[in-house]
Amino acid sequence: MALILPQCPEAAIAHVAIYQMGALAVPLSPLCTPDALAYRLGDAGAHLAIVDATILPTLRQLRDKLPQLQHLLGVGAAAGKDLRRWEEVLEHASPRYTPAATAANDPAMILYGSGSTTRPKGVLLAHRTLLGRLSGHVCSHDFFPQPRDLFWSPADWASTAGLCDGLLPTWHFGRPLLAYRGRFDAARAFALIEKYGVRNSLHSPGTLQRMMEAVPDPRAIYDLDLRTLVSAGGPVAAAVSHWAREKLGVTINETFRQTEIGHVLGNCVSRWPAKPGAMGRPYPGHRLAVIDRQGQVLPPGEVGELAVHRQCNAEDDPAIMLGYWQSPEATTRKFIADGWVLTGDLAKIDAEGDFWYQGRADGQPMKH
Numbered sequence: 001m002a003l004i005l006p007q008c009p010e011a012a013i014a015h016v017a018i019y020q021m022g023a024l025a026v027p028l029s030p031l032c033t034p035d036a037l038a039y040r041l042g043d044a045g046a047h048l049a050i051v052d053a054t055i056l057p058t059l060r061q062l063r064d065k066l067p068q069l070q071h072l073l074g075v076g077a078a079a080g081k082d083l084r085r086w087e088e089v090l091e092h093a094s095p096r097y098t099p100a101a102t103a104a105n106d107p108a109m110i111l112y113g114s115g116s117t118t119r120p121k122g123v124l125l126a127h128r129t130l131l132g133r134l135s136g137h138v139c140s141h142d143f144f145p146q147p148r149d150l151f152w153s154p155a156d157w158a159s160t161a162g163l164c165d166g167l168l169p170t171w172h173f174g175r176p177l178l179a180y181r182g183r184f185d186a187a188r189a190f191a192l193i194e195k196y197g198v199r200n201s202l203h204s205p206g207t208l209q210r211m212m213e214a215v216p217d218p219r220a221i222y223d224l225d226l227r228t229l230v231s232a233g234g235p236v237a238a239a240v241s242h243w244a245r246e247k248l249g250v251t252i253n254e255t256f257r258q259t260e261i262g263h264v265l266g267n268c269v270s271r272w273p274a275k276p277g278a279m280g281r282p283y284p285g286h287r288l289a290v291i292d293r294q295g296q297v298l299p300p301g302e303v304g305e306l307a308v309h310r311q312c313n314a315e316d317d318p319a320i321m322l323g324y325w326q327s328p329e330a331t332t333r334k335f336i337a338d339g340w341v342l343t344g345d346l347a348k349i350d351a352e353g354d355f356w357y358q359g360r361a362d363g364q365p366m367k368h
Contacts (some may be wrong), residue, residue, distance in 0.1 A: 003027045006181035011050075012167055014050050020099040022099075026109065026122075034061065039119060041069060052077070056083075063082075073086060104127055105126050105128060108129065109129075111163070126321075129262070136262060136319075137169040139268040145175045151170040151176075154189070154203065165262070189211055190221070193222070201229055203231055204231065205235065208231060209237060226248055226250055228250060230253045254267055255280065258343060261319055261321070261341060262320075265283065278350075279354070288308050291304050301349075303346055305344070306347040309341070
């Protein structure tokens with residue numbers, strides 16, 4: 001079941017419902033181009049799509065290319081004879097429901113990356129995924145949840161950051177989060193944080209840069225109660241880190257994450273010092289190493305490929321994907337001998353256990 005929705009209550013509710021049904025959730029960004037949307041819907045074989053009025057005209061144009069897409073469910077102002085409305089379905093729904101008896105290793109969702117060089121592969125994640133990725137959420141937000149914690153991120157709920165590191169873990173702990181369906185505006189972000197009492201926030205380095213440039217001294221204008229600030233998707237500029245400490249009163253916890261493995265590496269300033277420029281240390285429950293082309297673990301100081309092991313302390317790491325959707329060859333290339341999962345990124349480790357990014361293993365710029 002595809003969800004092509006902005007951040008909104010219906011999107012969050014639909015995720016929970018789909019998992020309880022034992023179906024596969026396929027969240028897709030409303031910002032996808034028509035070609036990208038058609039590819040993802042076709043590749044996933046989605047039979048139903050939940051949409052709002054913004055994306056509905058595009059989807060109607062694509063219906064002839066997607067014969068398997070048999071049903072549309074409209075949210076908000078989305079209407080027409082070719083769909084059923086959200087309110088109509090709820091009106092006729094039974095108040096009683098028995099969730100499907102799913103197991104930890106059963107598939108739960110397919111996430112698609114940006115596909116900057118090729119058609120993106122669908123990443124198949126299991127029901128166990130949420131539990132496997134909780135330690136990264138807890139540590140990167142300095143032991144989330146704390147009293148009055150409220151989460152917000154502009155990251156799309158179709159992305160691993162917005163969904164697996166935002167919506168789902170926040171709800172797991174029973175904490176509120178802010179859903180904002182408007183386009184990101186750097187100055188507007190501070191108004192939202194002030195108005196709704198946001199205490200925990202996740203942003204890309206580029207987003208933080210724009211926020212710094214738009215509002216150099218936020219606390220001089222806004223009454224903020226920000227407790228944690230997390231960044232993912234690349235290194236944060238030194239000037240941005242300094243600005244956050246001086247003008248926001250928080251230290252940015254930088255993290256490393258991929259859709260296939262979650263955010264398994266990063267900082268937690270309440271437990272260990274954040275070294276400028278470092279990727280951080282492994283979060284609990286994950287085993288990471290720098291390996292050579294033969295899969296051998298390299299000693300500190302030597303550069304190799306960053307890899308995550310499929311087991312930690314003799315237990316399977318639940319954060320790691322089941323595999324690539326309908327791509328067994330690509331899965332085999334990702335999962336190499338001795339249980340290592342390749343990241344495609346080069347790194348080295350220092351004597352204290354911090355990892356340092358050294359570029360892409362294939363020579364391409366980092367993209368998470």
